[in-house]
Amino acid sequence: MEPSNHTRNQSSVTVFILVGLSSFPEHQMFLFVVFTFIYMAALAGNLLIVLTITTSSRLHTPMYILLINLSLINLLSISVSIPKMLHNLLEHKKTIAFLGCIAQIYLFTWTLVSEVLVLAAMAFDRYLAICHPLHYTIIMRKEVCVGLIAGIWIVGVANSAVHTGFVLQLSFCNWNIINHFFCELPPVLKLSCSDASLNETLAFLADAVFGMGSCVITLMSYYFILRTILKIRSTEGKKKAFSTCSSHLIVVSLYYSTAIYTYIHPSSAYSPDRDKVIAVLYSVITPALNPIIYSLRNNEVKEALRKLIRTFVPLLLTLTSYFYIITAILRIPSTTGRKKAFSTCSSHLIVVTILYMSVITVYVFPTSNTPKVLHKIFSLFYTVLTPMINPVIYSLRNKEVKESIRKTILKWVAFRNRHRN
Structure with missing residues (x-):
């Protein structure tokens, strides 16, 4: 909803109002219970993945080191938005301080870019392991893997700092109602009473470079992976090769389709209610599902997890x-x-x-x-x-x-x- 002219003046906004997922009071407790369960499941699942891989020497390979980083990103990502939303639902409040909103934008943008880059790195890792197994240990050696992960986190921090810095240059007038359940870049830009076209262009470019770029790398990797798998003669060999990347493919499909849509579609097509539902998929559901998908579809992780539980x-x-x-x-x-x-x-x-x-x-x-x-x-x-x-x-x-x-x-x-x- 666009702010009208009579609400636009140069007064400073210190607090934003988050509409949330529903404006009906009778829905608040139900949403609180549902999202508390999802949040606890996401925390437990991702922490278990980190602990399982860390304590199992057999899983100290590039693929699982990247999976640890994905779980850490998921922990940070879901912790940016859900605790504040749960607090607001419980206290029947919908406010967030201006600096708190900026912090959410910074942290979530950081995790968003870092996650798509990690997913692309995981796809490339599977491509090397399946298509070039003899060169895999040479290319994905320890120092390369550490450098790749460090680069991903640094790029995520730098990209987020640029977007957050430009948001701080905008003017926010009396219109302070965000039709979302947390402070995400697109809905916040809609509230600015100054020209936000540069911010929208930067968001589009970042999504094109990081989102679409990572998606292309992932799709190309899986194209060559599928070609190699189809050349394997034995059915058992095909199943084993495909099982190592099927879980990653499920996560990638869900995450890329929702995140890229949110950040790359034109502002004229912005629909708050629809975008909130899509945001739930990539900011809440995906971090909660990742541990389940990776643990249930991976025999090595399941075995290490059983050992850890025992x-x-x-x-x-x-x-x-x-x-x-x-x-x-x-x-x-x-x-x-x-x-x-x-x-x-x-x-x-x-x-x-x-x-x-x-x-x-x-x-x-x-x-x-x-x-x-x-x-x-x-x-x-x-x-x-x-x-x-x-x-x-x-x-x-x-x-x-x-x-x-x-x-x-x-x-x-x-x-x-x-x-x-």
Whole structure:
């Protein structure tokens, strides 16, 4: 909606009003529940991807390093818009400070460009792995991969700084209603009472260069990938080759089609309600779906994830239990009571610490980063030392066990004496 002439004056706007996804009060709680669930799922999924790949030495390859960066970008991207939207839904407010709005524009534009570049890099990586497997390790060596990732982040920062800098040059008058659920560049430019044609041109050029350019690289990569896959004679070989890039192809199709449309269509075709729905797809749904798509369609990630869950779920349950135990112990008023309560679980805590620290070091942390001698030493901890010291720790630090052992010894001594007599 364009601001009318009588609302346009040179007063400074300090606060913007975000219309959100719905203006009906009865929809607010439903939207809050839905987007809270999506946000938590996106956070958990992307953090799991990062943790799984980081802790599995088998996945320390260029493809999975790029996937880590995609997950980090998704974490930042969804955290730019959703927390503020959830806060507004819960508090029944729709305001955002001017500087907060500028921060959202900067961070989201940064993640937007970085994501399309990472997706293009992932497509090129798959092209090299499938079409030129003999040259893959030479071309995608560690320093090249690190340089590529650093370049992507730097380009994203620089591009975002340019757009944000030009937004700060615009004048915003009394019309401060943004028909969106967060501050994104196109709807904010619509509010300017000064000429924003340069900003729109820059946005179009950036989308053409980064969005369309990345899309072309991705499409060309997949064209050659599909040609190579079709030349593979065995059906099993075709399935294996295609499975390594099918998940990426699904993500790319969803992301590029929505993001490019939003930033490259002419301003005359701008439709707030339609663009909000499309924005939900690439700013919320895609970051939430990425971990599911990549984990469910990739056997290596699934195996590493199962290994991580087997290791960390028991640890998490143990830590959670001790958190509540310690909280309860600290509430006991008497010092004697606290000592007695703590003595019942301190022995278990010692055993748990030794066992988990040694097992995690051997099975979770990459073997390339830990000397083999240390692995052998830590293996001794959980195979020999822990079973040996368990009886000692539990008996010496537990009065009931000590009393039972003492009685058993006395009975045994008495029994021996009777037989001698």
